[in-house]
Amino acid sequence: MKRIYLDNAATTPVDEEVVREMVPVFTENYGNPSSIYKEGRDAKKLVEENRAKVADALGAQPNEIFFTGSGTEADNWALKGAARRNKKRGSHIITSAVEHHAILHTAQQLEKEGFDVTYLPVDEYGKVSPEDLKKALRDDTILVSIMMANNEVGTIEPIKEMVEIVKEHNPRTLFHTDAVQAFGNIPVDVKDLGVDLLSVSGHKIYGPKGIGALYIKKGTPVENILQGGAQEKNRRPGTENTASIAGFGKAAEIAKEKLPEHTEHMQKLRDKLIKGVLETVPKSELTGHPEDRLPGNASFIFDYIEGEGILLSLDLAGIAGSSGSACTSGSLDPSHVLLALGLPAGRAHGSLRLTLGRDTTEEDIDYVIEQLGPIVKRLRAMSPLDEAHPIDAAVYEHGDHHHHH
Amino acid sequence: MKRIYLDNAATTPVDEEVVREMVPVFTENYGNPSSIYKEGRDAKKLVEENRAKVADALGAQPNEIFFTGSGTEADNWALKGAARRNKKRGSHIITSAVEHHAILHTAQQLEKEGFDVTYLPVDEYGKVSPEDLKKALRDDTILVSIMMANNEVGTIEPIKEMVEIVKEHNPRTLFHTDAVQAFGNIPVDVKDLGVDLLSVSGHKIYGPKGIGALYIKKGTPVENILQGGAQEKNRRPGTENTASIAGFGKAAEIAKEKLPEHTEHMQKLRDKLIKGVLETVPKSELTGHPEDRLPGNASFIFDYIEGEGILLSLDLAGIAGSSGSACTSGSLDPSHVLLALGLPAGRAHGSLRLTLGRDTTEEDIDYVIEQLGPIVKRLRAMSPLDEAHPIDAAVYEHGDHHHHH
């Protein structure tokens, strides 16, 4: 059966061109970039050329880009590195309620270390309010971390405006943004945004998994989180992952080059998908911001049914989608993002996220729209909930055996 | 010009078979293992199959193997995770003076956090004495970390004996060993060794860079060092690096299968190389243990000359070797390992490490022996040092402008 992959926010297939850059690195340009002989110098050159490509795609200087082992590591580094390094100046950190777990759980770890974290709420569309941020700023605020675009509902946050507010309050308060979902889908320019720190990840832009990067604006005080060799100018130890760096560089180059075309293509199909779903599926609702959203993100709530059933049914029909974020779909807890949007837990369970990619076609979208209606209908027919028995009236009984921890 | 790569301790070329396992993962089996649809399940299966291969090569259970982004991360995790998690029980850590920087610098970080670290000395061959370890153990010793084999001089440490000493003293004191250099070169069996924690890295065993693993014996109390998603059973967040995991698994499988053949091949050539060099180069000396050394490691000290000049000259002759460890060769400081062996800084600068690999041939060794004599001779002719003007008599003048930091 033909498969239709609509979970590009979870991960993307690696571009053939990217693979072509990587393969010779494994067997030919295999040297350790720290070595001074030919194989080492060639590897070093490869790393620096690709650092320049990533920098270029982000509007940064090459010496402001540090490779990491994942987007998660970049997020951990930004938060822990900035917080721990600046704790003499204060212990207050601001982030939002809709961040990825790589930020939220790191912030919680920092709370255990004695930092004081404010989690800004969002509106029903998932937007952080710059006004709220302004009010939350304190004299001892050392770091603000707000994601550029949300991974579940695709909402784009007003980073530039928020950076201005923060810098006006105190130019030394650092601003980090998790741009893992934004990069490759909307323009990301560190200078234009004015951020001090910015995280990206390879596998969301048709590059390899297990490689990320942290942009650290020149002069930004950030502590290391890993100790070891002198790689990455003494800031991130471990033998450089040359093949993945080559792949990430190429992917970033393509992402930059193809951005306008890519955005337009996805946006058109996304709008068609959203329209089609809302029209054909009764009691369905779009989640996230109607306009300020990632060009590939179409996310919904379907009343009376639960997300996993939808996913399994779609999968049987050859369609890959997700419910909540990929990372949390294994757990029973409803998505923290949907809860932050104000959805009750019961409704939040009925979520579906379809994220389009470069290769998504119009036929794919037609097929998905055609399939989704009957799937929802079948599941609703099995559900004890309906208009007459809405979720809030459902009996809460014998339910205490499976509490959340 | 034909190149002879003799720096397999720095990194190895990726095995063609390993590359063949990885390539389809990039474009076909590209799913996120946390996703429940077909692409995700296929990716999950791949990860678990390869976890089993790594486990099998180490004599571990699959659920005791956790993938990391490098050997360095595994070392950081083992030390920080064990120390921070067990600090209620004590704050004393024991390691050795010849560990890799991924251990030593992490231990220094832990000292900053309030832990008390003992750095055991080594003998002239680089061996840690089990007697010294016994004497260093205290009631509040929570962790011992001694490497299985040294990356610079190849000395193999008596881990099994040391584990017994530690466990006899206190079964709850954790034992970690950095087996990054040992794995693939000598038998590594976690059950036989009796260790609680063990680090390995992909790119030292003809696998990809940017992937490592930490063996955590079932039930061992270790804190996470990265926060984020629920991957790796909630212990190491970040989208799983499926392609590299597939490569690492294959490399581990081959490493296990070929170990006896590989060891015999390298050992024969290594012995020939050592004999040839010591015979043809006057004032040369073997570093590391004469017998208990890695089968591929041939490391030397040449009096009156400095290592980089040797490396550059070898490179011009088509030979890749290293001086001190690859990580520190960019710095001016003499190798901490050679200093720990008791060599004066001046002599330690004249070091050369040649590490053989699977593909090293007898002709390669003949050629290296042939080239090395004239290279050393030429450099010595340029040196102000000689038997009549040995290093210790050299004038220390105007030298204060380049202190070490």
Place this chain on the structure above:
Amino acid sequence: MYTEKVMENFTNPKNVGEVENANAVGQVGSPACGDIMKMSMKINDDGIIEDVKFKTYGCGAAIATSSVATEMIKGKHVDEARKLTNQQVIDDLGGLPPAKIHCSVLAAEAIQAALEDWEKNKEEAKTEA
């Protein structure tokens, strides 16, 4: 993730719906937790479960466990149905992922809730009589 039997019971679940003139109805779970199961039964005077149907809001495993659990008690005596454990449901499905074990618990509980309802209805009928 799921066994073939789970997927089969998710795709073609048995006994979906509501029994008409049911004399035993039980509902357990909460939408906040992600699962609600409602079982309705027609139990005859000999205590035989003549018909049983379910409606489930929940994941694939919730639907599959509902399906097999109803199959396992259909036509059985209530005394036997009372003994149904969640482990039997799991075994019948050829296993469940650890995170989904609670679905089998819920299915067993929904049955017990329906049987309690039947007992209660009987008591009431007696009192009224």
Place this chain on the structure above:
Amino acid sequence: MYTEKVMENFTNPKNVGEVENANAVGQVGSPACGDIMKMSMKINDDGIIEDVKFKTYGCGAAIATSSVATEMIKGKHVDEARKLTNQQVIDDLGGLPPAKIHCSVLAAEAIQAALEDWEKNKEEAKTEA
């Protein structure tokens, strides 16, 4: 890492050795730091450096800087040699990696040490005379 000019001067260094009957000898650096440079010169009565040779223990850059530094002062007047800066040596080599800048400093210092030795020798000769 190194420019072609550095490699050329490492592979075929000029002025290696010791000047016979040198009247100016300077040695700087320490083996612990990884570099020792020894310069010997023959300076004539007009203050012209007629010959200069070096012996260097150190990395490729140390050897290359020794080579070009000696070339740069050979045949020059001591007053000009005194003005030689490490930057001129770097420029002549087309640049050096940051970690190797100290080699150029060392080369400039070795020359100054030799010139000081020459001054001292002159003083001593005067006193003796």
